[in-house]
Amino acid sequence: MRITDTSDLWWKTAVVYCLDVETYLDANGDGVGDLPGLARRIDYLADIGVTCLWLMPFYPTPDRDDGYDVTDFYGVDPRLGTHGDLVEVIRTAKDRGIRVIVDLVVNHTSDRHPWFLSARRSVSSPYRDFYVWRDEPPAKQANTVFPGEEASIWEKDDKSGQYYLHSFYRHQPDLNIANPRVRDEIAKTIGFWLELGISGFRVDAVPYLLEVPEGAEMGDPHDYLRDIRRFLQRRSSEAVLLGEVNLPYEEQRRYFGSDDGLELTMQFDFIGMQALYLSLVRADPAPLVTALRSRPELPVEAQWANFLRNHDELTLDKLTDDERQEVFEALAPDESQRVYGRGITRRLPGMLGGDPRRIRMAYSLLFTLPGTPVLFYGEEIGMGENPDIPGRESVRTPMQWNDDRNGGFSSAIPSRLVSQPPGDGYAPTHVNVTAQYNQDDSLLRFIRHLTERYRVSPEIGWGALEILEQDAAGLLVHSLTADVGRMIAIHNFADTPATASIDLADEPEGTRLTDLLGPQDYDEGPTWRFDIPAYGYRWLRVARPGDGRIG
Incomplete structure (x- = not known):
């Protein structure tokens, strides 16, 4: 079903x-x-310009993987x-103009899910085929997602003597997507949350969801992804599927639906x-430019989501070994700041040495990259990680609302908190919403201005x-042109000033440039030169005669 209404x-x-309910605000102490705590902060989110709230898993869970080990897809x-x-x-x-999307985690369940509890009781269980079983693990098997934590993706069930597949942790058995009953349950789950007013889903680990067990007859699993999209659009024409697909661009293109975006x-x-x-x-935009130019062209019904940080480790798995090591040495010089041989367990401010110029340039760039920007909670105030918490949990600390005990997150005694805030220079005493809310030069006000x-x-x-x-190696100047108009963004990746040159000889006579981040207008071109400070940035609106654009 092609979308025709824009x-x-x-x-x-x-x-x-994106936020995790359990680390955002505790209303009951x-x-x-x-x-209820989150509901109290909706006005805050609206005020800083959020238009789509992505909730990480809030389903019933043993909470051995931050809620991604689900025991009831319909529950809270x-x-x-x-x-x-x-x-x-x-x-x-x-009511505040914010849509809500939720995590759809249906590539696996918790091993405490009723389906799996039934499946492991007996090989004749009606839920046995909801999962993937073998008498012996294959001689050749895929690498574990969590090296150092799991040695294999197959785990022996002592009662039945068979092994079950778990692409992630052993307490998260994979669902058997080739089973029509499993696919029906996924559709019911999607339909249920849409009926409650959800505007779509962030789909977890999509390539793993589409893995068909060896020997199963299902056809092309991408046909199933199309079925999900069709079902979604029948129930809600505006609903979105935001997929986690960490693959090379050409493979990602297939997950969009290649040419038709379905x-x-x-x-x-x-x-x-x-x-x-x-x-x-x-300090050179060349690698980013290469990536942007390599992006496959997408149909109008598809979009890239851009981000600087998410709730997992900052994965660098698609860089070469030498490139990854280069980034490690610069941004995570301590081995304790790295995980799985591929990722960094730090938030952006610490990685950039707390330099406000570099931090603001990075967020300015995020908001001007072609696509849709995605923020992880706390980014708007420059939250840091807690280095005392090992692994990727170090960035999943409580939101820092003020400089009170527990950063205003909870009135509970600190030992009862679901996670501990950092105690270093990024502690709530130094970084919090209240201190930045009315401070003109704060990061929070800057992010609000960007939105x-x-x-x-x-x-x-x-x-x-x-x-x-x-001419200047450290400058990235890019233009975005649509039916509604054109804008140009300038970003300096270097620690030295540089001069940007913009030639718009192809634009109509009388075209001016308007500074979107400031009050200044620039006279007619067709050529302009801008002195950009170290780590500086500009957003420029191409103002054609009589176009009447805002800004």
């Missing part, structure tokens, strides 16, 4: 904000964030609240993200990219 393409110009973890509390969050968010609606640009960090380390400018610049979400070549 109002259903709201995600092309959205500002997405038990040390765990909850849905009682620690976090009730279905009524969730509906209140959704309703309040929609599989995933959006995908995270892991390739561009990793190239961006290499560019930051080298304002982004929301009146639809060229970013809809426009065609053009790289404008420059």
Whole structure:
């Protein structure tokens, strides 16, 4: 089903904000964030310009993998609240112009899910074929996702003597996608949450979801992804599928649906993200430019989602070994800041040495890359990680609202908190919302300004990219052109000033440039030169005669 009403393409110009309910705000003082607490912060999210709220898993769980080990796809973890509390969050968010999407984690379950508990009791269980079993593991098997934590992706079930597949942790058995009953259950799950007002899903680990067990008869698993998209659109024409697909661009293109865009609606640009960090380390935009130029062209019904940080380790797996080591040495010099041989367990401010110029340039760049920007909670205030927490959990610390005990996250005694905030220079005493909210030069105010400018610049979400070549090696100047107009962004990756040159001889006579981040207009061209400070940036609107654009 092709989308023809562009109002259903709201995600092309959205500002997405990801949070974990259990670490956002604790309303009842038990040390765990909850849905009533989140409801109290919807106005804050609206004020900073968020238009799409992405909730990490809130389902019932043993919580051995931060909620990604689900025991009930239809439930709400009682620690976090009730279905009524969730509906209140959704309703309040929609009243403020914010849509809500949720994690869809259906490539595996918890080993405590009723399906698996039944499956392992007997080989004749009606749920046995919901999972993937073998008498012996294959001689050749895929590498584990978590090297050092899991030695194999097959685990022996002592009662039946068979092995079950778990692409992730052994307590997360893979679902058998070739089983029609499993596919029916996934559809029911999607339909259930749509009925509660959800506007779509962030789909976890999509390539693993589409893995068909050896010997199973199912046909092309991408046909199943198309079925999910069709089902979704029948139930809600505006609903989105935001997929986690960390693969090379050409393989990602297939997950969009190749030429027709009828599989995933959006995908995270892991390739561009990793190239961006290499560019930051080298003070040279060339790696990022190469990635942007390598992006496959997408149909209008598809979109890239850009991010600097997410809730997992900062993966660098698509860089070469030498490139990865180069980034490691610059941004995670201590071995304890690295994980799985591929990732970094730090947030952006620490990686960039706390330099506000570099931090702001990076976020300015994020918001001007063609696609949709995605923020991880706390990025707007420059939260750091807690180095005392090992692995990727170090970036999943409580939101820092003020400088009180526990950073205003909870009134519980510190020992009862679901996670501990950092105690270093990024502690709540130094970094919190209250201190930055009315401070004109704060990072929070800066991010709020970026979201304002982004929301009146639809060229970013809809426009065609053009790289404008420059003499200075550290400069990235790119143009985005759409039916509604054109904008140009300038970013200096270097620690020295540089001069950018912009030639718009192809534009109509009388064209001016307007500074979207400041009050200045620039006279007619067709050539302009801009002195850009170290780690500086500019957003420029191409103002054609009589176009009447805002900004």
